[in-house]
């Protein structure tokens with residue numbers, strides 16, 4: 151069947167369904183709209199690969215909320231919806247995930263093969279769980295219908311390497327995308343995120359069907375479009391989601407038309423009490439940055455300010471830590487430690503720095519190496535086996551070399567490689583950037599008088615939330631053999 155024939159058939163079917171909706175509503179449960187796959191020359195594994203690659207990049211560039219309670223909540227909704235995908239569109243190979251991005255822009259998007267990103271702003275404007283689930287069901291439908299690779303089939307342009315940057319470009323939009331994504335292939339991302347009207351209609355219809363199967367009221371998907379439309383009227387330029395999902399009034403009508411064909415028993419699964427808790431939790435977390443601010447902060451250390459290169463390093467844009475870790479064995483097996491895959495290893499005399507690109511460089515006036523992000527691990531000689539006394543001595547030395555260092559916490563107990571350790575937090579003003587940063591120091595005694603282990607973690611105050619989980623994982627991974 152050619153494309154134009156197909157369109158005729160679809161149109162005829164839609165007319166027929168409309169009549170059915172009008173004349174045969176009572177027995178309509180059997181008559182929900184049938185959706186088919188678009189022609190697609192890619193393998194299922196291509197969807198998965200493209201999506202995984204893009205999601206790894208996205209998670210290094212966009213700040214994730216990382217709030218366990220909210221992540222679990224969104225994940226619960228996502229799993230319910232995945233289970234409700236009709237059998238024809240289920241793909242066991244897909245790796246569905248649901249991640250909240252800490253930005254106030256109202257948007258959500260999903261990548262081929264399963265990864266979905268829901269902006270905090272979208273959760274904040276939704277009126278109830280059903281509306282949030284509605285947007286998620288719609289995005290899930292694009293994934294299940296393999297719209298990304300279907301669109302790439304039409305364009306014959308799938309290049310894995312270019313996908314991530316292009317998606318970031320289109321997520322962030324306009325010229326700002328160039329700051330975050332490699333804007334050179336701008337436009338390719340739209341094959342994965344911006345779809346034609348036909349694809350959008352399919353995702354609305356399948357989304358409504360998934361909603362009903364999951365026990366939500368499919369009309370909440372339509373209601374969400376109304377909510378978003380109202381947001382647009384508030385003079386803030388309108389939600390991002392609306393620019394990739396235009397024509398809300400028509401969609402609303404079409405979704406409700408489909409809802410009338412579906413066997414539903416209202417909203418059985420929404421937990422609106424928990425939804426309210428999630429919203430109030432978000433309100434207590436202060437204002438989230440906008441995508442524009444995130445893109446601008448990407449240039450937080452303008453080139454030229456940091457000065458000369460230090461082991462090919464230059465203070466600049468810093469990626470968020472990768473969720474994947476690489477394990478290093480150091481000092482004749484004395485230390486084993488795992489650090490984010492996108493960090494580099496910079497050995498110096500008695501210690502090793504593990505740092506993200508852009509997180510280290512030369513200070514001003516030739517003041518030596520400066521680190522803005524990363525962790526240092528090292529060993530120092532001791533005079534006694536008294537961890538507390540040795541730690542206090544070590545911190546005094548540290549304060550002498552860093553005059554801006556201010557103590558933020560008392561010495562606290564910590565566990566390091568299965569032994570007792572101590573931890574302390576400081577605030578500091580970075581000598582090269584002038585930014586406020588948080589410095590955490592952890593120490594533990596080596597056995598048999600082999601000295602003291604220390605780990606220093608540093609990140610700007612504004613980034614600490616994004617780096618702390620990586621620091622915790624690094625510390626947990628430490629193994630000492632002495």
Ligand SMILES: [Zn+2]
Nearest residue numbers: 292350353395
């Ligand atoms: Zn869509």
